[in-house]
Amino acid sequence: MQPPVALSALRRAVMALEPGIASAAGRPFETGRPDLDAWLGGGLARGVLHEVHAGHARHPAAATGFGLGVALRAAGGRPLVWVRQDPVEARVGGLYGDGLAAFGLDPSRLVVVRARDPTGALRAVDEAARCSGLGAALVEMGGAPGILDLKASRRLTLSARASGVTLVMIRLDASACPSAATTRWSVAAVTSSPVEAKAPGRPAFAATLLRHRAGRPSRTWHLEWDRDSLRFSSPVAEPAAAAPLPRAVVSVPVGGAGPAEAGRRRAG
Amino acid sequence: MAQVGGALRLAAVGREAMALGLRPGQTLADARARIPHLVVEDHDPAADAALLHRMAGACDRWTPLVALDPPDGLILDVTGCAHLVGGEAELRAQSLRRFRHAGFSVCATIAGTPDAARALARFGRAGTVPPGGEAEAVRALPVAALGLEQDTRAALALAGLKRLGDLAGLPSRPLAARFGEEPGRRLRRVQGLEDRRITPLRPRPACWADEVFADPVAHRPAIAAALQRLAGRVADRLEAEGRGGRAFEASFFRSDGAVRRIGIRTGRPQRDPDTILRLLRERLDALADPLDPGFGFDRVRLAVAAAEPLEPRQPRLDGEADHEDAVSDLVDRLVARLGAARVLRFVAADTHDPLRSSRLVPAAEPGASSAPWPVPEPSEPPARPLHLFDPPQAVEALAEVPDGPPLRFRWQGVLHTIVHAEGPERIAPEWWRDPDAPTRDYYRVEDAQGGRFWLYRAGLYDRETGPPRWYLHGLFA
Known part of the structure; x- marks a missing residue:
């Protein structure tokens, strides 16, 4: 038996065990920007945990906006749950219904849960992750609470996988710590493409893929949120648009049995 | 002893005092004359009433x-x-x-x-x-x-x-x-010739089931098993009546007479024993002071405090109704765990005041109909921020007079230099609420790092008193 065959068979076996890569949770959802979706192998996985880190502690709202965009893409037309905590609320302010509507989320689709502390927030989001009627659940975490360990995130992933609810965890100021998240992003604010009279434009982000469970290499995209079509798009004038992709990208079929094993590595 | 009219009188007497010939209503002076070493306490009617309630x-x-x-x-x-x-x-x-x-x-x-x-x-x-x-x-x-x-x-x-x-x-x-x-x-x-209804302290439950133990039970699994049997019995009864419960109450009767009651509410009529049990368990887990069995409970009761008609429903082929029900059940579980004040939904109010135009109300409570949400202009950037500070945060800002956008501002010790700005959007206060509130000029601004903020200046130059102050009201994504 050839060692590479054995290796790829082993990889496939591990893939099938990994939550978030196997197709149990259904088709992935597209972010809306073709080159990003191609890079991710068709989009982001549904029914798993995605982590969004704030690139700048001073601009936490960029991570929130990106996370909300991901959740909206994942949810389709279904309801959302947003779990908040009192300390976070004091720091970044309360959610604003008019602002959610201006971002493209009908506020009547949203259930807001206000937990006292990280423990309560985790339990609430775990409860939400088991409700198959939901489209997505968001949770914000400030700092690095001890309760949020590998076990907790694995638990969330398992709950989400069974129900198909996509979880988005927004880490406001945490350094990366081990977690079972399928993707981890670092999102910083960037200046938008101004509209007429130098007015600030659409929400713009520099989103860096820090970790991907299927081993996609790290890369940064400049994205804008297009509220009218509810998708991420390329900015009108993007500095990184001219740069070619670092290498040819082969899209991986869901389930992991693709010819792309050579380009795959474990990251994180 | 209590003050009645001008005199101190005995309000109640103990068994020994009764044996010595004292009676309620006697003046304290009389009683003292008969029993010089009488021990008296002030009468506390509120405590008596509380005891009677217990x-x-x-x-x-x-x-x-x-x-x-x-x-x-x-x-x-x-x-x-x-x-x-x-x-x-x-x-x-x-x-x-x-x-x-x-x-x-x-x-x-x-x-x-x-x-x-x-x-x-x-x-x-x-x-x-x-x-x-x-x-x-x-x-x-x-x-x-x-x-x-x-x-x-x-x-x-x-x-x-x-x-x-x-x-x-x-x-x-x-x-x-x-x-x-x-x-x-x-x-x-x-004489028993004419009856009258008594007014019970607690409203009569729609139906209930009791489990009585021969010996007091303090063992948690035994209590949980009793609750499970009770939920099954209550569910059967509700099903036979074609009803579902909106409020349930489990009462735990301790052998020493103390009663502990745990209530749950649901967003829609329920009669599924597993759902009821799960909500009860959530509630029991979330109790600040856990259920104390003392020497044991000798009776556990599950009562349906409020019931509504609930017809068996055919599941819809597209599964849409199931989604709604699933979310309603999720809200019930979260309410049981966190309390109704922490599970919320948005309601829009028909006002232009940003602090009042969107409100969070308990998701479990019906009513509070929402005004329509503002429809965003196509292809315009969001005009309102995702996060709103309440109260707005004071910042130091440098701006052109009289109503130019700020050039830079300092928030939490960090200086932000503004590169893009839009405004002012003038929002006049609601004079019928607060006649002295200054006019606000709102600006949507973006700093060199890409942070987008919603700032306002309180007050107009020359027209309203004092130097205008600047506030940060919200954060855009």
């Missing part, structure tokens, strides 16, 4: 219909309940035993109407009156047993009517002509 809660074990008869009585409607403990005599004996065991001096009477039982318990010989025997049993009671006003009582006494038997022999019409309708009506009630 006793009423303990009586819940025999019947859900318990009414207060202040200051020191309880009336229980035991219709249809007595056979559960082995008959009326046994019920009476059991209740007396329980309260005497706890150190109370009590007497109890079971009779056909609440008034008869009350009159006999307070003024006559206690016991169980056989059905129809009330008129005979109350003959010897004094007229005071009717509970009439002082002047009517005095008038009856003047006429030589001292016993209920004297009154019972009189024709009712002349009696009513002379003393009013009231004595006649009270008499009929006390």
Whole structure:
């Protein structure tokens, strides 16, 4: 038996065990920007945990906006749950219904849960992750609470996988710590493409893929949120648009049995 | 001891004092003259009332219909309940035993109407009156047993009517002509000829199920198993009635008389035993002071406090209704765990004041209809921020006068240099709420790092008083 065959068979076996890569949770959802979706192998996985880190502690709202965009893409037309905590609320302010509507989320689709502390927030989001009627659940975490360990995130992933609810965890100021998240992003604010009279434009982000469970290499995209079509798009004038992709990208079929094993590595 | 009129009088006396000849209502001076070493305490009516309430809660074990008869009585409607403990005599004996065991001096009477039982318990010989025997049993009671006003009582006494038997022999019409309708009506009630409803302390549940233990149970799994059986029984009953519960209450009766009640509410009628159990468990887990079995619970009850019609439904083929139900159930579970004030939904208000245009209301409560949400202009950037500070945060800002956008501002010690700005959007205060509030000029700004902020200047140059101050009101994504 050839060692590479054995290796790829082993990889496939591990893939099938990994939550978030196997197709149990259904088709992935597209972010809306073709080159990003191609890079991710068709989009982001549904029914798993995605982590969004704030690139700048001073601009936490960029991570929130990106996370909300991901959740909206994942949810389709279904309801959302947003779990908040009192300390976070004091720091970044309360959610604003008019602002959610201006971002493209009908506020009547949203259930807001206000937990006292990280423990309560985790339990609430775990409860939400088991409700198959939901489209997505968001949770914000400030700092690095001890309760949020590998076990907790694995638990969330398992709950989400069974129900198909996509979880988005927004880490406001945490350094990366081990977690079972399928993707981890670092999102910083960037200046938008101004509209007429130098007015600030659409929400713009520099989103860096820090970790991907299927081993996609790290890369940064400049994205804008297009509220009218509810998708991420390329900015009108993007500095990184001219740069070619670092290498040819082969899209991986869901389930992991693709010819792309050579380009795959474990990251994180 | 309590102050009555100008004198200090005894409000209540203990058993030993009673034996020494003291009676409630005596002046303190008289009592002291007889017993120089008398120990007195201030009368605390609120504590008495609270104790009576607790006793009423303990009586819940025999019947859900318990009414207060202040200051020191309880009336229980035991219709249809007595056979559960082995008959009326046994019920009476059991209740007396329980309260005497706890150190109370009590007497109890079971009779056909609440008034008869009350009159006999307070003024006559206690016991169980056989059905129809009330008129005979109350003959010897004094007229005071009717509970009439002082002047009517005095008038009856003047006429030589001292016993209920004297009154019972009189024709009712002349009696009513002379003393009013009231004595006649009270008499009929006390004689058991006319019934009245008691007003129970707690509303009668739609249905309930009890589990009684021969020996008190303190073991958690045993309690959980009892709850499970109760949920099944309640669910069967609800299903037979075609109803579902909107509010459930589990009562845990401790063997020492204390009662602990745990309530849950649901967003839609429910009768699935697993759902009910799960909500109860959430609630029990989230209790700040956990259920303390003490020496054990001897009875557990699950009551449906509110029920609504619930028809069996055919699941829809597209599964849409199931999604709604699933979310409604999720809200119930979160409410059971976190409390109704922490599970919220947005409601829009028809106002231009940013602080009032969107509100969070408890998601579990119906009503509070929402105004339509503002429809964003196509292809325009968001005009309102995702996060809003309440109250707005004061910042130092440098701006052109009179109404130019800020050039830079300092928030939490960090200087932000603005590269893009839009404004002002002038939002006048609602003068009918706060006539002195200054006008606000809002600006949407973006700093060199890409942070997008919603700032406003409170007050207009020259037109409103004082130098204008700047505030950060929200953060855009």
